Amino acid sequence: MTGTGIIAIAAAISAFTGIGAGIGISLATGKAVEGIARQPEAAGSIRTSLLLGAALAEATAIYGLVVALVLVFLKMG
Amino acid sequence: MTGTGIIAIAAAISAFTGIGAGIGISLATGKAVEGIARQPEAAGSIRTSLLLGAALAEATAIYGLVVALVLVFLKMG
Amino acid sequence: MTGTGIIAIAAAISAFTGIGAGIGISLATGKAVEGIARQPEAAGSIRTSLLLGAALAEATAIYGLVVALVLVFLKMG
Amino acid sequence: MTGTGIIAIAAAISAFTGIGAGIGISLATGKAVEGIARQPEAAGSIRTSLLLGAALAEATAIYGLVVALVLVFLKMG
């Protein structure tokens, strides 16, 4: 049973990776709204770049989620 | 019983991921209201971008919540 | 009994997630009042955006609270 | 007895959540007085927004207090 517990901890640490993207994407969003406030007509171009960068950052959160789910379902099942 | 306890700790760590989005979305909100103060007529465009970015960030908090609930209900049930 | 104690610790860590929103919403509030000081006539629009972002951030604190209460009442009851 | 001790630690960690709101509300207050110094006639509008945001932040400290008291009185009583 203890092995199951440690794998659960491991899954949690892995899922915890999302904190980086959680803070980061928000900061990028902050910069984006700041830019739109300064240059409202560039809002479309800014939003495209924001999505592009946020997608790459979100990917790191998804890597963590994948490892977490692999550990939970494959090893604890 | 100890195994249950460790899984509870794991769920807590996983749910703790939300702290990143909690700080981040707030910072983005801060930037947004700052932008609206500077450019009140761009408020609609700013609010759209804020929602878009905050949704992506909120997602990381939800990944943590999902792993936490999976651990609590699937493994401790 | 020790299992109960560890679950209590887990609930505490989970509730601790609120610290992120606690700091963050305050910072957003700080930016909002700063913006109102600069542009008093945009106070309504600023306050709407503040509430919108703060609600999303508060949600992360609530996720932590939910996991904490689930652990306390479902598992220790 | 040890179980009681661990629950006490858990209650303390949970109450410790208040540190976020403690720092944050103060920072928001700092921004507010800064704004009043710049725009004394907007003092009323600024104070309203400060209270609104501070109430949401204070809520996170109260969530922690609630979990702490639930643990102390329900589980250790």
Next chain:
Amino acid sequence: MTGTGIIAIAAAISAFTGIGAGIGISLATGKAVEGIARQPEAAGSIRTSLLLGAALAEATAIYGLVVALVLVFLKMG
């Protein structure tokens, strides 16, 4: 006896919550005196807002104190 010791540690952690308000209120005070230096005639309005925000922040320190004293007198008495 060890149980008493752990509860004492818990009370200390809980009382330690005050550090947030201790730093924060001071920072708000710093901003307030800065504002008064810039706008001496707004000193009264600034001091009112400072007290309002500091009272909300001080409350988080008091929550910690309350949990600490509850633990010390109710559980160790």
Next chain:
Amino acid sequence: MTGTGIIAIAAAISAFTGIGAGIGISLATGKAVEGIARQPEAAGSIRTSLLLGAALAEATAIYGLVVALVLVFLKMG
């Protein structure tokens, strides 16, 4: 004897709360002298606000001292 030792540690952690006020009051003082340098004729008003805020911050250090002394004299006496 070990119980006495742990209570001593708890008292030390509790007294350690003073570090927040120690740093914070100093920072507020720094802002105050900065303000006086800019606006020497507002020195009296600035010093009053400094004392008011510093008293509230000092209070958090005193809460910690009180819990520390309660633990030392009531529980170890």
Next chain:
Amino acid sequence: MTGTGIIAIAAAISAFTGIGAGIGISLATGKAVEGIARQPEAAGSIRTSLLLGAALAEATAIYGLVVALVLVFLKMG
């Protein structure tokens, strides 16, 4: 079984490497949207550089993912 648990922890730490890229790419995105807001006609050139740098940074997250998966499938299989 414990060996499996420790390898799971190792995989989690390894996957956790992604937090660096998660924060970093977001910050770069923030700078990029800031730049587009200032110089909308350079959006294409900026987006190319962003992708180039983000790809190199994403690589570090992938190194961590690779080591994590190698540990999970090769050693725990």
Next chain:
Amino acid sequence: MTGTGIIAIAAAISAFTGIGAGIGISLATGKAVEGIARQPEAAGSIRTSLLLGAALAEATAIYGLVVALVLVFLKMG
């Protein structure tokens, strides 16, 4: 003997509180000399405020020292 050792550790942690005032007073001093450089004729008023604030901050270091000496002489004597 071990009890004596733990009390010694506690006294050290308590004395360690002084680090806050050590950094803080120095920062306030830095601001003060900065202010004097800008406004040499306000040197007297600045130095008075510096002493007032530093005395309040030094007090937190003294609280720690007091608890440390109480622990050393009362409990280890």
Next chain:
Amino acid sequence: MTGTGIIAIAAAISAFTGIGAGIGISLATGKAVEGIARQPEAAGSIRTSLLLGAALAEATAIYGLVVALVLVFLKMG
């Protein structure tokens, strides 16, 4: 088996080195896009320098990967 587990932990720590390059390269990218926004005609020269520096930084992530893989395949094989 435990030896295998510890080596896995070591490999994870070693792979974790990549976090430095992950954050750093992103920051450099941020500066680069900022520079291109200011001086679009220097984009080629900037991109060359970015690649040169990022290659040296990426190298540190690769050192960590190499040590990780050496530990995994040579020692755990």
Next chain:
Amino acid sequence: MTGTGIIAIAAAISAFTGIGAGIGISLATGKAVEGIARQPEAAGSIRTSLLLGAALAEATAIYGLVVALVLVFLKMG
């Protein structure tokens, strides 16, 4: 013998308090030389204030040294 060792650790932690004053006084010195560079004729007044503040900060390092030496000579002699 172990008791002696722990007291030695305690003395070391206590002496470690000096790190705060070590950093702080240096920062104050940095501000002082900055001020002299801007206002060379106020060098005397600046140096007096620097000494006054540094003496108060140095005091916190001395408190730590005193507790360290009391522990070393009184308890280990």
Next chain:
Amino acid sequence: MTGTGIIAIAAAISAFTGIGAGIGISLATGKAVEGIARQPEAAGSIRTSLLLGAALAEATAIYGLVVALVLVFLKMG
């Protein structure tokens, strides 16, 4: 076998030294591209200095790699 494991941990910590150079070189690169954006005709001179400094910084990562490899091949072989 445990000895081998601890040496593996030591090698990992040693290889981890590279994180400093990983962040640092990137920051220097960021400054370099910033400089080129401002002064495109100094690009050659800037790139030479960047390489010179980055080589010295990379050296610290290599020291860590050397100690790591010495530990892995000499002691675990």
Next chain:
Amino acid sequence: MTGTGIIAIAAAISAFTGIGAGIGISLATGKAVEGIARQPEAAGSIRTSLLLGAALAEATAIYGLVVALVLVFLKMG
């Protein structure tokens, strides 16, 4: 023998105090050379103040060294 080892650790922690002065004096030096660059004719006065402050900061490193050497030669001799 273990007692000797712990005293060695204590001496190391005590000597580690020097890190504060190591960083701090360097920062003060940085400010000093900055000041000389701005006001070359005040170089003498700046260098005197730098030495005065650095001597007080160096003192904290020496306190740590003294405690370290007292522990090494008096207690381990």
Next chain:
Amino acid sequence: MTGTGIIAIAAAISAFTGIGAGIGISLATGKAVEGIARQPEAAGSIRTSLLLGAALAEATAIYGLVVALVLVFLKMG
């Protein structure tokens, strides 16, 4: 064998000292290229000072390397 392992850890911590110089020299390089961009004709003088300071900083990394190698070859040989 465990003794060998602990010495390996010690060597790794000692080699880890290089992280300070790794970050620092890079930052100095960043400032140097910034300076060259502003004043291209002072490139020679800047590069000389950079080398001088970097050599002193690199020395601290070498001290750590020396202690690491002394521990590895003298004590583990």
Next chain:
Amino acid sequence: MTGTGIIAIAAAISAFTGIGAGIGISLATGKAVEGIARQPEAAGSIRTSLLLGAALAEATAIYGLVVALVLVFLKMG
């Protein structure tokens, strides 16, 4: 043998003190080259002050090295 290992750890921690000077001297160098870029004709005076301050900072790294070598050769010989 374990005693030897712990002394090795102590020597490593002591040598680790050099990290402060490693970062600090580099920062001072950065400020120095910045100053030379602004005031090339003051390069000699700046370099003298840099050496003076860096020597005092380097001293703290040497104190750590001395304690490390004393521990290694006197106690482990």
